[in-house]
Amino acid sequence: MSSHTKVIIAGCGIAGPVLAVYLKNLGYAPIVYERLDGLTTSGVSLCLQPNGLHVLSKLTGLVESLEGGPVARLLYHSALPEDEGLLSETDLPTKLKKTYGFGMLGVERATFHRQLVEYAEKQGVQIVWGHQVVGVEQDDDSVTVKFHNGKTDTGSFLAGCDGLHSNTRISLFGKEEATFTGLVQVGGLSPTPTTGNFDHHALINVYGNGKHFITYPVNETQNSWAATLQEPEAKESWKHIEHDAQEKFKNNSDFSSWGAGVGELVHHAERVTKYGLYDRPELQQWHMGRVVLLGDAAHPTSPHIGQGANQAFEDIALLTSLLQKHNPDAKSPPTDILTTIFTEYERTRIPRTAALVEEARKQGELRVVSGVAACKERNDSYREIHRQEETIMKRYAGLALS
The missing domain is CATH 3.50.50.60 (FAD/NAD(P)-binding domain)
Structure with missing residues (x-):
């Protein structure tokens, strides 16, 4: 009552x-x-994880209605010329689902946001x-x-x-005061690559010299991606950048020539967002x-x-x-x-x-270290990522899953 x-x-x-x-x-x-x-189209995507999905599952019918891309595997690649190739892979998302009942789901932010708003309004919530x-x-x-x-x-x-x-x-x-971390992200949505052996159900990390790239599916036909790099300070706006800047990044950035599907994703991006990363007290x-x-x-x-x-x-x-x-x-x-x-x-x-x-x-x-020696050391840590699975699993064992 x-x-x-x-x-x-x-x-x-x-x-x-x-x-x-x-x-x-x-x-x-x-x-x-x-x-x-x-509603706006600002932002790029979210990866819903077991703890978050558990909370959403308490709202009848919401999780089942979400449009997203299930993640089954994690892949780690190096784009460093001196140490290139697959570093490791794990089926951690599948293990999470078996352990907690929920895995990982990539969602496009604007679509997810709209679905949450529509769900709330259907439940009689007033939004002004x-x-x-x-x-x-x-x-x-x-x-x-x-x-x-x-x-x-x-x-x-x-x-x-x-x-x-x-x-x-x-x-x-x-x-x-917000403190700039020295890192900038450029993110986008792209058609999921259809050539080569690109894994449509994987969250993929690719590491370079002073750069990092991550991608995962957000529906059956699109992948979200974000490139992190060291650059001069950028605004924290999460808005789309102008056409010329988009074309320059898509065709002339280092990422456009990377393998593991990165170059194809960047080149065919449907829209590109750029934002600085900041710390707060x-x-x-x-x-x-x-x-x-x-x-x-x-x-x-x-x-x-x-x-x-x-x-x-x-x-x-x-x-x-x-x-x-x-x-x-x-x-x-x-x-x-x-x-x-x-x-x-x-x-x-x-x-x-x-x-x-x-x-x-x-x-x-x-992820974003510079120098060949430091990058090789970082790569070695990801070769041993399977040893960290227990620690990563505990990340999801928060209040909502206890």
Whole structure:
């Protein structure tokens, strides 16, 4: 039975719609506000992993409806002329599915986002576009959100799911400086190669001198890919680059001549996105009063282990389970109950996400080393990747799968 307790969610990206449905299923009345005017084609892809898929599977019919490309194998190649060829391969995604019930699924971000939004709306979630959070005020019983267009709304509590550039986070903790990591990614979508022995069901890593390339399927006919390289600072916009720059990258970059399907993917890219990779300060607290942060707003991470969205889903699973535990009637909770919930949420989630953020940073540094000697040493580490399978498996054994 619904309590009609309004919960305001800032951000209708990947986490916001999922959180809204979870809350609605508990009896709350969520409303999602998004700064953009509607769906966009920004971004490239996501690799949904067992922990994230487990959370999504609790929403009836969602996982089964997703358009994506199942991943069965991981392949590691070297494009270094002095040490070229296949480094190793593993069927880890298949083992993950046998162990946890879920494997790995590549999804094109815009398609996945649209499916989440449509699913939430079908469940009766209200989504309001074109409303950017610019301020937050709260008292003992409620929180009021101010938007750039002068409008306001008041709810029981506020969940900030507004991503890397979270205004909810700024409202709580002030503006922080993002530090450029020295790495830039160029990503795209391409027709899946049909020539040679290209593996249509593999996530493929290819390593060069100061460069890294990753690709995986996102549906039956397309692969997503991302090239990481050391370049001067680029904006964190995740938007498509202009036509001339796209053509230059597709035809004249080092990647266009690489093997293992890389050159074909780059050359035939349907659109190309470029963005800088940045670090942000680690927060020791994710809430203040009746406001709490989730996903990238709380723990932004580089994409090198593909856990960003999956960790946001773990956030949702824990936060909503704590709401159910401490506020089972879904009435507007007093601030002391919210403090108990938010503190327990932080106590569990901050150590796990901090460890994964650090792991992602180290993976980025390892993948994009420069110099032949350093690259050969890196290649040797990936030749022994099978020895790390147990450690990698534990990455997925988070809260959502326990």
